[in-house]
Every structure is written in C-alpha cells, then in structure tokens.
Amino acid sequence: MGAGVALAPWLSGSVYVGARPVVPEDTLSALLWNADMPLMGAFVVSVLILVGFFITAWQTPMWRFPVGRFLLPLVLLIVWLGLSAAVKQSGWAGQLRVAQWLVGLIAILTITAVVRRGTGAWLVLGLTVGSASLVGLRACSEYLTNAVAGITNWRVFASFFNPNLLAGYLAMTAPLTLGLLLMVGRELPEPRRRWYAALLTVGLWLQLSALALTASRLGLLSFAGAAVVFLVIAGRWRLLTRDFLMRLAIVGILWLGVIWLSTPATQRLTPQAAAQDVHSGTFRIETWKGTLRAALANPIVGVGTGAFEWSYPRYALVGYTRAAHSTYLELAAESGIPALLLLIALAVGWLSRAAQPELPPDPNRPAPRTMDWRPIRVGVLAGVVGAALHNAVDSDLQAFANLITLCALLGLGLALAPDGVYTMPIRPLERRGIALAITMLLGTLLSTFGLGEWYANQGRYETLVSHVPQAAELYSLARRFDPNNPDYLMDSGELYYALGRRETAFELMQRAVRLKPAPRNLYRLGLYYEREGALQRARAQFQAALERDPNSLPVLIKLAQLAQPNPDDPRLTDEARAYYERIVAIQNSPYGRIRAIPEIVETAFGFAHLALARHYRALGNLQQAQTHYEQALIVFRNYREVTYPFHLASRALGLQGLYNPARERQILSAHLQVLQDLASLYEAQGRSQDATALRREYAELSAS
DSSP, rough: OHHHHHHHHHSSSSSSOSOOOHHHHHHHHHHIIIOOOHHHHHHHHHHHHHHHHHHHHHHEEEEEEOHHHHHHHHHHHHHHHHHOOOOOHHHHHHHHHHHHHHHHHHHHHHHHHHOOOOOOOHHHHHHHHHHHHHHHHHHHHHHHHHHHHTTTOOOOOOOOSSSSHHHHHHHHHHHHHHHHHHHHHHHHHTHHHHHHHHHHHHHHHHHHHHHHHTTHHHHHHHHHHHHHHHHHHHHTTOOHHHHHHHHHHHHHHHHHHHHOOHHHHHHHHHHHOOOOHHHHHHHHHHHHHHHHHHHHHHHTTTTTOOOOOHGGGGGGGOOOOOOOOOHHHHHHHHEEEEEEEEHHHHHHHHHHHTTOOOOOTTTTOOOSOOOOOOHHHHHHHHHHHHHHHTTTTTGHHHHHGHHHHHHHHHHHHHHHSSTTTEEEEEHHHHHHHHHHHHHHHHHHHHHHHHHHHHHHHHHHHHHHHTTHHHHHHHHHHHHHHHHHHHHHHHHHHHHHHHHTOOOHHHHHHHHHHHHOOOOHHHHHHHHHHHHHHHHHHHHHHHHHHHHOOOOHHHHHHHHHHHSSSSSOOOOOOHHHHHHHHHHHHHHHHHHHHOOOOTTTTTTTTHHHHHHHHHHHHHHHHHHHHHHHHHHHHHHHHHIIIIIIIHHHHHTTOOTTOOOOOOHHHHHHHHHHHHHHHHHHHHTTTTTTHHHHHHHHHHHHHOOO
C-alpha cells in the first residue's frame, strides 16, 4: 500500500487527454519518468493497492472499517457517480472516473484495516513523505536545467499534467511532512532523532521550494491555510517544541530565498504580474459561473460523470477549458448536486473523528512509554485541509495521483484517531471471496485502460512519422484491449481513411461520435464527410457540433463556407454573412476576450473580418470594408508576433501537432491578402504613405 501511494505521483500525476506519441523504445521511460501514460501508471499503482487489499482480506479475521458517518456517504457517492454515468451515458469516461474512485475507496479500506499506531503507519508515512521529497527534488532540478538553458521563467511540472496539479499535491504532503518532523523531534531518541530530523527538514524545504517554483499563488495560499491550521491545533494541543520551531524558521528563511531568486515566483508577486493575473482570475471566475450554470441546469444526475469536457461548452461564458478549476463545482456539474452534498457529508463525518482531541500519554507510566501520535494526526488533518482549499480553486482530483494521496490521508486520519474505525468479524470464505472478486474485476477493468493506452501511444507516434500501416496495427491492438475508448476509435477511423478503407473508417468514426459526442469529434467527422463530397452529412455534423458548443469558431467558419455556393464570389449569402458576423460578435464578447491562454491568438476572427471586408467592398460599402480589413490586420499581426513564434518553437521541440504547415500557409495567405486589399483602399483615399507602409510589410512578409 505504501509503495502504491509513493509511486502515484511519479506514474499517474498526469491527466488522460488521448493518445500521446511515445517512441516504442522509450515506452518504459515515458511511463516511469514522464508520466506520458497516466492510464498505465494508474493501473500499476492500482495493482499495488489491490494486492495490498487482497492480502489484508486474506489474513485479517477482524476487519477494521472506517466509521459509518464517513464510509456510508463515500459509498453512496461512488454509487451516485455510477448512476450518473449510466443515466447520462457518459460511457468510457464515466467508467474510468468511477473505477478510480473505487480504487481510492479500496485504499482507504486497506489503510484503516492495517494501519495501527506502529510499523504500518511508519511505512505508509515514510514512503509518502520520501516520495514527495524526491518529487520536490526533481522539480527543483527541472527548474535549474531550464534556467541554465536560458528559460528562467519556467514553471515546474515534475511528472504532473500542469504546475497547478503539482501544487495541489504538495499542498497535501508538505503539512504531513511538518507532522512527521514534529513527531520525530519529540519521540525519537538521540542520535536517530538528529539524523531523521535533518532529512525531514531537507525534504520539507524541497517540497516547499517546488511549490514556489510552480508559481501557483493559489497553491501557496492553500499551503498557508494548511500551515495555519497545523500551528493552531499543534499549539492548542501543546505539541510545539523549540527545536521544531527553529527548524521551521530555517526552512522558512531558505524558502523565502528560493522565492526571491526564482523568476516564476517573483514575476507572479510583482504589481505588474498582479495586473496581468486579473485575466487569469477573471477566466477562472467566469469558468466557475459557467460550471454552476451546467450544475443548475442538470441538478439531479448532472451532465454525466466524466462528461464535463464535451458537455460544459454549451454553458460556457468564456473560452475553452478541459476542467472546471474547482473539484466541487465540477462534481456538481458532472454528477449532480446530490454528489456534492454526499462529498460534504463524508468530509464532515471524517472531520468529526480525525479532529477529535485525545489525552497525551502519561509520562509517569512504567516503561515502555506509549508513543504520542498526535503530531502525525495534526499533519494529516492539515494536509487534508490543504487539499480541500486547493480543490476549491482547481480540479486536483482529475489527477489519479492526487486522488490516491488524498485517500491515503483520509485513511490515516481515521486509522490513527481514537475511535475512527470500528471492528467486526468476517468469516474467511466471505472476506476472501469478496476480496478476490473485487480485485479481479477492478484489476481487469483498469488493465484494459492501461494496456490500450500502451499501444495507442505507440500508434500515435507511428502516425506522426507517417507509418500509417504500423499505426493502424497498433491502434487495432489498443482497441482490442480497450474497445470502448472513443479516442482510439476516432484515430483508427482516420488511419483507415488514409489507407483507403472508407467504409471501415466511417464506421469507426461514427461509433466514436456516439460514445463521445464532443464538438471536436463531431467536427472531425464532418470534415471527412466534406472531403467525400457528402455536404449534407457534413453540415449535419457541423450543426450538431454547434449545438454542443455555440461558440465553436472552426465550426462556424465551416458552416459559413458551406453556405457560400461560389467561394470565388466575394459577395456572401445571407446565411454565410450571418455566420461571419456571429464570429465577430464572439470576438467582442467575454468569450472571445477572456481565454485560458491569451497568448494563443484565434485567427478565425481574422478570417471572418476578411470575408466581411471583401463582401462590403464588392457591394461598394468601402467604409465598412476598411473597418473589417483593419480589424483583420490587427488579428493577423498579433498572431504573427505572439503565436507564430510559439508554434515554430514547438516544431523545433518535435511537437508537430502544434505546427500545421497547411494551416500556416492559409493564415499567411489571408494576411497577405489583407495587406494588399487594404493598401489599395488607402491608395484610393489618397493615403499614399499608409499604402506604401502596407506594401513594404507585404514584401517583407512574403520574403520571410
């Protein structure tokens, strides 16, 4: 169990976003170091946890269960997640989410059954804190490597999907390390106390340094809240010692030095950064509003467990996001308000036991003196508080590593509380049979996810290097293990289309759309229908995508193009003009202005302005035409200055998916046309100097 919890941040800190290209000979490295295989990593971690659960059930005649006020709401929550997935037919994504929560439940049951105030607790605590310290060391090394390479504003990821998820993990483990450091200083004899305290001090500093290098201000605030809870409870229980406070002061001074010397942290703490961060904060708040709209529109079972990604755009007020940036709102939107109420109920039930005070051991009792476990209890409690605070402002539990770490803390909190568990006898046949069935069923389900990803990632790589037959074979293996993964079906369909097997291709892509009716999947299928000349089917797919995402710019562009019978005629039909005007309206709305990554310029706005400019110019309305030309030029210039260099850098790093040569040629062609047409308008108005400047820009752009 300790090994599973310790390996979780290394193997499953990332989030599944579809197949990721992995060179076949680097597959093990991608799993063990880069976390490019979060499903396979979750499977490995789950196997360790399930094996621990099975051995426990086989050997333990008197089973220790978590208190009912915690266990009952947790079981009901998982049942409700499954019900939501079944009713809303969220399919594969819902199965994955429920399976991960079930593994979390198994982890809690095993820890409460095995851990006592002794060796079992030390094993889980030591491995968890040791792993977190090594994650901190890796993050610090990652920053130094990039700083030496000249990237001084790098925000560290370690093996997590993004810096914010890493911050959420450290906000849990750093308070736990505080508790372990306090306990070692109070309970261990010399000289072991000195060495263990020194190691834990360094480990705490590494974790806090990594937290600073994530440049996550909300992560820092979450840890600050957890630290305050730790110090307040430890002070009330009279646990604080002079040695501990001195070590804490040393770590604090060194930590402030890291914050001062690291560019990511200092940039985020300056007044200029605070002004720039208004955009980020606004995006987060508007995302919460949109998620709340989704929850209120589907109050009972939500939009479907795991279906946030493709159901949220219908309610979005601002740009695209994969997560709600709040676990609580995301849970309410996905699985309904009852799921959120059950989560609150289990939190209250856990706190009522984990925060229960106890009398300290009597120092006058005959030897051996009973060890005082209250410092660990305070660390666990503060770690859960840190997780609760950060989950309010980010979707931490999307990362399996954060879910398992939180479940380990919840289990430890109950196992070490005076009456956090209750004991009941279970006959050997019952407990062994149930444990075997659960282990086999859950292990088999998770193995399908993991093995499917193992082959799909290699298939994705073969696709990128244009080895289409090999990629199709690898995707076939992925579908054999995980037949209901819509991403594998869609990717396989595109590969079969490239091989000329049209019927099989459309069958696979249509099935992918049924399993995951995401706007992106509907759009991709529509593109293939358009390529086949089936324009009515293509239009139907684009319309379906627009219903799910009313602000989808690529879909609006495609519908406008399909509504224009003669693409060479600059005069637009009423339907095409309405689509382009809708795109311009989106540009001027909060959805167009507030985006997750403002540096990524949406060129669809430029294309819409160009189409409207050509339309009004053909009608003789030169004033309207000039306005749209000038707006289009602003968009394309901004793209050229901000986004295009980023795409070039991604191509240099081998991230071919971000750099699309055909797309870049389209954008360049539109940019050049805007310069040419606007220069002609300026020349006709007698603005020769402005026209000459535009023609010079045209020549420079063409030459480059």
